[in-house]
């Protein structure tokens with residue numbers, strides 16, 4: 001879809017990078033967090049990363065793909081062992 005062609009119907013009428021809106025007035029997002037250490041320091045707060053999404057939607061059939069905007073930071077968090085928040 002980022003290539004500009006729908007993989008389902010072959011249309012090239014793609015709506016790019018539409019923002020997603022969730023319930024409660026907040027955009028839909030995911031987050032990942034540093035797991036709590038076995039020996040937790042007295043003062044400790046998990047580091048975290050989060051991301052909203054953009055959608056690519058086919059104007060020919062409605063097929064949609066979603067991309068995390070902040071995927072690089074999410075992947076860096078994954079490499080550090082962060083887990084779903």
Ligand SMILES: [Zn+2]
Pocket residue numbers: 006007008009010011058059060061062063
């Ligand atoms: Zn399509």
